[in-house]
Amino acid sequence: MPLDLSTTICGKKLSTCIYNASGPRTGSSDALSKVASSRSGAVLAKSATVNEQTGNPLPRTFQADGKGSLNSEGLPNKGIDYYLSQDTIEESMGESGKPYFVSISGHNLADNLAMLKKIDSVDGVSGVELNLACPNVIGHPIIAYDFDQMDAVLSAVSKLKLQKPLGVKLPPYFDGPHFAAAAKVLNKYKSSISYAASINTVGNALVVDTVAEMPAISPKGGFGGLSGPAVKYTALANVKKMRDLLDETIDVVGVGGVETGEDAFQFLLCGAAAVQVGTKHWIEGAKCFDRIVGELEELMEKKGYKSVGEFRGKLKPWSKEGASKSRKAKKMSGGGNTRAEQAKIPVGKGGILPTIIVSFLLGLLLATAGFSAAGGDVTMGGFVPFGSLLKIHDGLEGARMGGKKKREL
Ligand code: RRO
Numbered sequence: 001m002p003l004d005l006s007t008t009i010c011g012k013k014l015s016t017c018i019y020n021a022s023g024p025r026t027g028s029s030d031a032l033s034k035v036a037s038s039r040s041g042a043v044l045a046k047s048a049t050v051n052e053q054t055g056n057p058l059p060r061t062f063q064a065d066g067k068g069s070l071n072s073e074g075l076p077n078k079g080i081d082y083y084l085s086q087d088t089i090e091e092s093m094g095e096s097g098k099p100y101f102v103s104i105s106g107h108n109l110a111d112n113l114a115m116l117k118k119i120d121s122v123d124g125v126s127g128v129e130l131n132l133a134c135p136n137v138i139g140h141p142i143i144a145y146d147f148d149q150m151d152a153v154l155s156a157v158s159k160l161k162l163q164k165p166l167g168v169k170l171p172p173y174f175d176g177p178h179f180a181a182a183a184k185v186l187n188k189y190k191s192s193i194s195y196a197a198s199i200n201t202v203g204n205a206l207v208v209d210t211v212a213e214m215p216a217i218s219p220k221g222g223f224g225g226l227s228g229p230a231v232k233y234t235a236l237a238n239v240k241k242m243r244d245l246l247d248e249t250i251d252v253v254g255v256g257g258v259e260t261g262e263d264a265f266q267f268l269l270c271g272a273a274a275v276q277v278g279t280k281h282w283i284e285g286a287k288c289f290d291r292i293v294g295e296l297e298e299l300m301e302k303k304g305y306k307s308v309g310e311f312r313g314k315l316k317p318w319s320k321e322g323a324s325k326s327r328k329a330k331k332m333s334g335g336g337n338t339r340a341e342q343a344k345i346p347v348g349k350g351g352i353l354p355t356i357i358v359s360f361l362l363g364l365l366l367a368t369a370g371f372s373a374a375g376g377d378v379t380m381g382g383f384v385p386f387g388s389l390l391k392i393h394d395g396l397e398g399a400r401m402g403g404k405k406k407r408e409l
Contacts, residue, residue: 003297004307007041007274009251010127010165010194012099014041016293017274017308018264021197021255022047022103022129022169024282027077032092034286039293041274042098045083047105047131047169050115052079056136056219062207064216068230069279070207072136072219075105080115089124099126103169105134109153113160120162127164127194130157133171135203135225142171142203147181154185158192165194167253172199172234173241183245195251197276198238201225228279232257236270243271243313261295271313 007017019042025031027046035043055076062070082088083102093100102125106112112130119128132144132153144150157166168186173179186196205226207216215222235256243252254272257279258264264275280288305311316322 001306003300003305004309005041005293005296005300007308009042009253009274010099010101010167012042012126014099014274015039016041016289017268017272018289018293018296019274019276020044020281020286020289021276021278022131023071023073023278025285029088029091032088033094035281035289036093036096036098038286038289040098040286040289042101042126043092043096044101044129044276045092045103046077047075047103047129047134048077048080048083048115049075049104049106050080050111052082053077056138058218060217060219060224062216062224063228063283064207067228068205068207068226069228069282070205070217070224070226071201072217072224074136074138074219075134080104080118084118084122084125086124093124100124101127101129101167103129103131105131105137107137107140109156112153113156116157116160116162116166120160120164125164127167128162129167129169129197131169131200133169133200133203135171135201136220138220144168144171144182147185150182151185151188154189154192158189162192166192167195167197168193169197169200170238170242172202172231172238172256174234179238179241179245183242186250187245187247190247190249193250195253195273196242196246197253197255198242199231199235199256201227202231202234227257229257229259232263236266239267239272240270240315258292261292261297261299264292264296265299265311268308268312269315271315273312 005016005018007014016039019040020026020035022044023046025034026044032043032045053075056072056074060072060074064070077083080102089100102119104112104115104119106115116128116130119125130153132150133142134140135142143153154168170182173182186193201224203225204220204223206222206224208214208222209216217224235254238256239252239254246252251273252271253274253276254267254270255276255278258267258275258277259280267275277288277292280292284291300306300308303311
């Protein structure tokens with residue numbers, strides 16, 4: 001019997017519990033159609049504003065050292081009407097039959113209410129994610145860090161009595177009282193909220209370019225939202241806490257640093273009803289959904305699970321027995337948890353030297369081909385032969401809005 005990876009969000013069945021986060025590669029029907037054609041269980045569009053906007057100045061994204069990515073996109077998007085048009089929905093979703101969700105991040109409450117009213121009457125939209133957590137709009141602090149403002153927004157939204165299901169995108173919280181305060185506000189409006197997506201990027205991080213002695217991106221003095229593996233543990237904690245604190249009628253959708261089926265499994269264990277992928281989708285493209293779903297299936301098979309429901313939310317308390325089981329399994333596979341154990345893991349088959357040589361040759365090749373080593377406003381670029389940094393500046397952006405090259409938002 002095939003494994004059951006399905007889930008239900010906003011009352012809609014998703015064939016797999018993995019889908020895309022609003023953000024990279026979600027700004028156009030072209031990009032969204034690739035998600036729809038993959039094993040992603042649903043399709044979620046880029047956060048929209050009332051009108052089309054180009055976002056912050058370039059360079060505004062940076063992928064550093066494989067551990068984290070930084071962005072200060074500033075909400076580039078085609079405007080809500082684009083994401084609601086039947087042409088866009090048809091071009092994006094094709095015959096996939098999957099749920100299509102939109103996301104909004106208005107400049108103010110009036111904008112959000114106006115967009116929600118529009119969305120509510122559009123066929124083919126399964127729900128809306130209200131982004132309360134964008135860290136990158138200059139002069140606008142993160143709404144969901146101000147609990148009074150969050151309450152006021154949700155109060156006004158609940159008065160609309162929307163027909164479409166509503167999700168909210170939350171920022172990461174880091175302290176007990178903040179988790180509790182956020183959950184209290186959300187629970188107050190539980191009859192209007194279908195799910196909470198935790199987490200948006202970790203706001204106001206800074207990557208420093210050692211060579212140029214400057215920030216790696218240009219807007220906001222180099223401050224941007226941190227994503228990728230660096231934030232996974234924060235995201236897991238937020239999902240677990242929110243699942244513990246939120247009313248059971250509000251689903252928690254996990255997002256933050258998911259790269260593998262094992263990552264997705266961990267989010268599900270912490271109680272996520274579904275798992276979104278953002279940064280890895282940006283880096284790898286829509287084929288990441290096929291890979292991550294396949295890896296989750298493999299892991300479930302190994303563990304003897306037939307459906308996601310069998311382990312979702314069943315994270316066990318720490319125990320000596322569990323730790324011993326884990327240690328034994330790691331020993332068998334040659335890995336380990338402690339530094340001493342990890343030091344024994346060989347670096348590839350031939351050790352580290354071949355890796356250094358290949359990296360050096362690749363660096364020379366890229367330099368000869370005229371790639372930029374210093375970053376800046378380039379599509380791809382930068383190899384520092386004696387550093388460990390292979391960086392890609394605005395890889396996705398390709399070119400500016402309206403520029404010659406096609407750009408996937
Ligand atoms: O567009 C962005 O700069 C952006 C948004 Br709306 C968001 O919600 N989170 C983020 O990291 N970047």
